[in-house]
Amino acid sequence: MASAARDPFTVPTRRRLTTVLCALALVAGATALVTGPAAPAGADGVEPPVTEIIVTIDPAVTTLAAVNQSFGTTLVAPSSGLADTYLLAVPAGADAEALADTVAVAPGVLDAAVNDYLTPPEIDQDRVYAWRVYAWGEGTPVPAESAYALDAIGLPAAHRLSTGTGVTVAVIDTGVQLDHPALQSSLVAGRDLVQGDDLPADTGNGLDDDADGTIDEGAGHGTHVAGIVHQVAPGALIMPVRVLDDEGSGTMWQAAEGILWAASHGAKVINTSFGTHGSAGLLKTVVGRVTADGVLVVGAAGNDGKDRTMYPAAADGALAVASVGPGDVVSTFTNRGRWIDVAAPGETIHSAFAFPAGSWAANSGTSMATPFVSGEAALVLARRPAASPAEVTRVIKSTAVPVDTANPRLRGEFGSGRINAAAAVASA
Numbered sequence: 001m002a003s004a005a006r007d008p009f010t011v012p013t014r015r016r017l018t019t020v021l022c023a024l025a026l027v028a029g030a031t032a033l034v035t036g037p038a039a040p041a042g043a044d045g046v047e048p049p050v051t052e053i054i055v056t057i058d059p060a061v062t063t064l065a066a067v068n069q070s071f072g073t074t075l076v077a078p079s080s081g082l083a084d085t086y087l088l089a090v091p092a093g094a095d096a097e098a099l100a101d102t103v104a105v106a107p108g109v110l111d112a113a114v115n116d117y118l119t120p121p122e123i124d125q126d127r128v129y130a131w132r133v134y135a136w137g138e139g140t141p142v143p144a145e146s147a148y149a150l151d152a153i154g155l156p157a158a159h160r161l162s163t164g165t166g167v168t169v170a171v172i173d174t175g176v177q178l179d180h181p182a183l184q185s186s187l188v189a190g191r192d193l194v195q196g197d198d199l200p201a202d203t204g205n206g207l208d209d210d211a212d213g214t215i216d217e218g219a220g221h222g223t224h225v226a227g228i229v230h231q232v233a234p235g236a237l238i239m240p241v242r243v244l245d246d247e248g249s250g251t252m253w254q255a256a257e258g259i260l261w262a263a264s265h266g267a268k269v270i271n272t273s274f275g276t277h278g279s280a281g282l283l284k285t286v287v288g289r290v291t292a293d294g295v296l297v298v299g300a301a302g303n304d305g306k307d308r309t310m311y312p313a314a315a316d317g318a319l320a321v322a323s324v325g326p327g328d329v330v331s332t333f334t335n336r337g338r339w340i341d342v343a344a345p346g347e348t349i350h351s352a353f354a355f356p357a358g359s360w361a362a363n364s365g366t367s368m369a370t371p372f373v374s375g376e377a378a379l380v381l382a383r384r385p386a387a388s389p390a391e392v393t394r395v396i397k398s399t400a401v402p403v404d405t406a407n408p409r410l411r412g413e414f415g416s417g418r419i420n421a422a423a424a425v426a427s428a
């Protein structure tokens, strides 16, 4: 089971979008527990140099042609949803960062930044999480170590009032195993922005493309996240949008395009279990845009174990989600701070997995906590389809349970506290 090696998504050398994944367990048959080979700690991936910049202009002052002429850049693509915003290739040999700084202060340029890499927080080579994988089977019981999560948020009671029927949740991630038996019937058409096609499958190529010593460490992340949304909101539809490759790496532009695509194709909730610690102007703009259009963005807080903002979670309008374990004790890996909105279970979370195909696995991370909140939002929206992102946020936050008592040394660092889906649905 070579698959058991998929590990932490992190943001290695460059400011990649960090996805937050943790430990998964794989059990073959009903008995054998198989743990994959550990990833070599500290082996940072080697990302190719950034060769693109993202530029927004004021068309009353300048033109794209004038920018390209001045700086030797060439158009790669216009934004699919933002006016006057372009992805440009820098001239061969040019330093993208330096060029972005120069372009940013040119007349008529409103913003210019490098098209940085992004990754899920779990893909962090300094933090080795082991996926624990279980073979798929109808009726496979949720392991006891994982059952606390569903109880903590009052899911059985919530499901008596809502299962999320009629609400589409987009999972912007590594794709989803499209024929996974747990998910197949819930999936709607999605988009693969890594390969540029309509099949956002969550697959690996068997190669260590980023030369960090771990093969396809990103693959499986999106399937696991989608499986959590499905457990929380089994009546909701899931829209897979692939912006991260099998090494867990994507770009700011791909993430932004994925969010825009989902919002314009019917998603009411967008799950972003990845992020960047770097300059995220484009992501802030995109979150603002889709929020104004009535779409709620839910984002992982990150797995750095400290007060460190990650985008899109920290963007205005997005719901930032931290992680707690049993008893509402906050996870050692979770990011924290005044910018956090809520916390959700994120330790040893049992969900669908793609390696081997059709399996289940357990993992930990703020990437796992985030889809609990996305699923909760779907439960609320099924009851109140016209609710705005701000109204859904208000319901989720006002019904959350404070965690200060369980974490006295971290008072005020986890927003409104741990979500309570039963209370949220009852008050929706």
Ligand SMILES: [Ca+2]
Residues within 6 Å of the ligand: 045, 208, 209, 210, 211, 212, 213, 214, 215, 216, 217, 247
């Ligand atoms: Ca790798």
Ligand SMILES: [Ca+2]
Residues within 6 Å of the ligand: 204, 205, 206, 207, 208, 209, 215, 216, 217, 246, 247
């Ligand atoms: Ca690969």
